[in-house]
Amino acid sequence: MFEDRHGRRANGLAGFCAALGLVALLGGCANMDQQQTQPQQPQPDTSANSGSANGAGNNAAPAVSAPVTRTVTKTSYVRVRRGDTLARIAQNQGVSVKDLAAWNKLKPASKLRAGQSIKLVSTQTITVQAAAPQAGGASGANAADAREVAAEVSRHANSVALVWPARGHVVEPFAPGETRGIEIGGKSGDPVIAAADGKVMYAGTGLNEYGSLIIVQHNKDFLTAYSHNRRLLVKTGDTVHQGQQIAEMGSESNDRVAVLFEVRRDGKPVDPMPYLPTPQS
Incomplete structure (x- = not known):
């Protein structure tokens, strides 16, 4: 059964945009050029498992700009x-x-x-520091894979097929106008995975209310967000695949260990449950 919490009410799209400073991303993320991402986003920790998670085994750590x-x-x-x-x-x-x-x-x-x-x-x-473009570019396989995901991201879609982003029970359900998404409980360090293929539009920490946050764009109409993580395993600009671990569950800016999972259609929060498989037992 769902567990209600008092005193935690969402601020809706306006609050989300204000906290992130990503109005363009949430209102029409597919129309935002890659160069428009914030230049001073916090850099997630990409050590340990990040190479294997991407499935391609990067040979060098990504270059980063000077810390600010x-x-x-x-x-x-x-x-x-x-x-x-x-x-x-x-x-x-x-x-x-x-x-x-x-x-x-x-x-x-x-x-x-x-x-x-x-x-x-x-x-x-x-x-904080932002990822800089990699010198020399990606390998042929990685480049082809990124182009395929980029093509999907640039298309309009009426839906998106998702998998559960974490194992665990829903401890807070979606309530229109009151909550931003669903919270899935677990233990600190539990895997948080990408619910579908997509491009990481934001990965960072220190943002009010969301803690360590990842936003993944799946197509022109749908994106997902994963909040309160203990550790981030991807960075802004990465291509991710359904089922790939992107973070470790935590309680950053939250009063319990859980991932806040949001589905947004045209920038507006919608109930994630219709897009997910049969509820986890």
């Missing part, structure tokens, strides 16, 4: 325990009651429910 230091906003959550108040949580977390109430759109004297999630916002300095 940025200050980002980080969101995390704490679960309310019986007897907790905003004042007690604020004291435990080293923040002011006023800020805590504002982050959660509550009054300082608001009563809390056991099990409710309370948002914490902080700023932190991170070092």
